[in-house]
Amino acid sequence: MNGSITVVGLGSGDADQLTLGVWRRLQAADRIYVRTEKHPVMRLLGEHGLSYSSFDYLYEQADSFPDVYEAIAAELIRLAKEPSPTGPAAAPDSGASPGAAAAASSDSARPASFSGPVYAVPGHPMVAERTVQLLRERCADRGIELHIIGGESFLDQAFVRLGFDPIEGFQLLDAAELAASLLQPRLHTVIAQVYDAFTASDVKLSLMEKYPDDYPVVIGHALGVEGEERIVRVPLYELDRAPGFGNLSLVWVPRSTDVSLQNRSFDRLHEIVGILRSPEGCPWDREQTHRSIRKNFIEETYEAIEAIDNDDPEGMQEEFGDVILQVMLHSQMEEESGTFSVYDVIQTLNEKLLFRHPHVFGDAGAGDAGEALRNWERMKAEEKRRKGIDPDRKSVLDGIPKDLPAVMRAYELQKKAAKVGFDWDDLGPVLAKVEEEVAELREAIASAGRDEQARELGDLLFAAVNVSRFIGADPEEALAGTNAKFKRRFAYIEEKLRLNGKTFDQTDLQEMDGWWEEAKRESQRFSP
Template sequence: MGIVHVVGLGPGDVDGLPVGTYRLLQSGWPVILRTAVHPVVASLPELGVEYESLDDIYETSETFDEAYARMAKRVRERAKTHDHVIYAVPGHPLIAELSVQLLLTTTDSDVVIEIGPGQSFLDVAASRLRIDPIEGLLLLDGTQPASRLLNPRVHTLIAQVYQRQVATDVKLSLMDVYPDDYQVTVVRAAGVAGEERLETVPLYELDRLDWIDHLTTVYVPPVQDAQLTWRDPFAAVEIVETLRGPDGCPWDRKQTHESLRKYVIEEAYEVAAAIDERDPDHLAEELGDLLLQVLLHAQIASEVGDFDVRDVFARLSEKLVRRHPHVFGEGTAQSVDEVNAIWERVKEEEHAKQESRQSTLAAVSFAGPALMVAQAVQTAAAKVGFDWTKLEDVWGKIKEEMNELEIELVRDRRRDAAVAEELGDLLFACVNVARFLQLDAETLLAEATRKFIHRFQYVERRVAEGNESWAEISPETLDSYWNEAKITLPREN
């Protein structure tokens, strides 16, 4: 059985080499270096240490993941032919060392892994930057930048920024959260006498430094201006919590789920209107207003222990994964129709786990605009065969409802309940036509309303241009202006 002694060479030169590592390196056992590109390596011959480098694996691998997997495999192979093998890596064995993690997670009864001493670059970097990690420290891998991992409230160190292209990727990720001119500090060869370098630059200049190499780390200090945290999603959560707090806003503190109900609906419609306007900035603003309603309800619920915003996120994520087995599971879907079929099947399985439902319409949500609910009800009824067989029959129904409405109107009972009933039946029949044509009735009405608004505004302008009075202008003139609008304005308006 072979033993692999994993040790760290520290972040700097040989003067910072841990004593335990020094003794192991001089033990006479075979030494394997993850890389010979390290300040300590130049001093190893003086210590009488012979070594094997794994740099050749970097040169023959297409990805870092592949390289580190091959390194772990080679180290294990060497351990099977020697009682003791030393595997030396830069820094500390357990910090930013994927090859070591792979050694630890690979099951092999013939090889034992022992983690030895090592000094992390974190210690030296914190000392040079004069920061205390206890205030909050985020350590990230520069080769895998992800803006969603950033937290602007804490110290951030980004390691393995070994070339300018990596620095470019890091810069772009940071710019998702921080201003372009935010001051960051680039640290090179921390702890190496004669080679150490620190320089503070605006974020946009990060990848313009020509001395970035394998010993480079980027430090991003925590923001001091609260406004700079606003791009972080949890900043809004904290603001809402403050608004609901003892020293917050009287209006916000007074709200309940019930009092906010109308605002949820109103903001949803505002989002829909912004979508119709095709104005990205306005849409972003309205989506924020809608999100505010979510955060308010989550905060109110958290105050009584019902749920909090993380529960909302968790339930959403769980549902998205459950309803997309073709993405997160073993299922497959190559078309929208196949996706829809999967979605309906999963929803049916969810309903089957709930209480038995006696009505076909039990699964229909009646929360929503009347046109939308009508279309959903008709769709549910159609699934069990309660539907028209062809479009001509639906059109005939519209004519029937129109005749019945006309009969009631002729009776001059315009305010009578019968008129309202027949008018409702006519609207319901129109929704049926839209559904039969696979069109969304709610969208159709919104588009028709928007078209009317644009044309009416055109008529208003024509009236104003002629200095005419609405009270005196003739119906014929208004009709001519309306016809002009139909010809002049783009069809989508």
């Protein structure tokens, strides 16, 4: 071995929380280094003449906390390889804060020394200490022995002073890396390292994604430290307005059994669907199969599209949920047969999104939407190759669902054909094709049977879809807009009939056409 490092925990702040084993190790150390001297126990070291060097200077030099932790780990590894000084503990190096160390005690008053540096950290070395994790990852490869001696964690005081039992369900999260996806309201949540009001503000915004604005949260400052401890309960929206945040501050979010909070989680949805399909669940849900609710999927999708077209946020919220329910039910059926679960569905989707966006999650570039789409198609082809499918041997037109509405399917077929050059260069020939198909339809209507007429009508519609592609309009959206326009103008006719005390039996086409033109003029008058 090329040296050793001993890491000790200084406890959560009060000198009485320092363990006897850690204290003896500190007294016996040749060289003591502390991550920060901004800790109440530092007074105890000074009172007993223990000299130490602080890494506080690195916080001022580095651009980020990860850079600080990297620098501390690298410096400790370097120090571990240096020969151990004899006699009293080494004086602070040039990087230490002025006045950080007290005078060293005499050799005769101290226990036998340890050769490697002793690195002292607040709390417990294995709780919220990134530098210790870096040392664990790197010391063995560099031939350095690493010894870790625990101390009382700030969590010990949190359990005592805040008064909750972690056996009820508990999670510890870092304020710097807090995300709404990590939050589980059914668990007690302690958020550590809430250093200042800016960090508290970030914590508040993340919590508000899962909790109501007035949810009660608790701020703990210097828990267990005599004369310094403060415990403040505030509604969530006031979290960052409370004064006093510092190195020994944390936030506790008590667990909740409130159903409304649980209902905001995906896991709760999975649980509910599982119950509905269980023997104790809903008789109707239990009887359903993929085939029996297939049409529901289509219907719910179109209802969601209608909410989008109506620019109806409340409707979208509800209809999107109905679409998700269809995914959940079909996935639950497969989970029951042991093939896959909805979590497998999510995993497959996440992996696909990551793989097909190399310009976002990889090294590829994309300066515009067109280049991004080309990346997508390239990675899609690569996926097929990895599955043993040669994309060059399949039809260009493969991959379009056969059950798409006919207008949408025509649009997708034409787009795929155009990618390999089967397309006109400009709009002129496309419009000429429409005129040709109109003429053929007229001829079929005059002389052919219904089947031939239907085929010619299909050709005309197909040609019209091609026009939409050339002018950059989605044919489905264009027709949906015309449908909505027709409905509005027809409703105008119905209203005119009502105002005139008439029914459809008491009017004629000429009168209705006049009202239609009125409706048309009205809509044009109010159009932007």
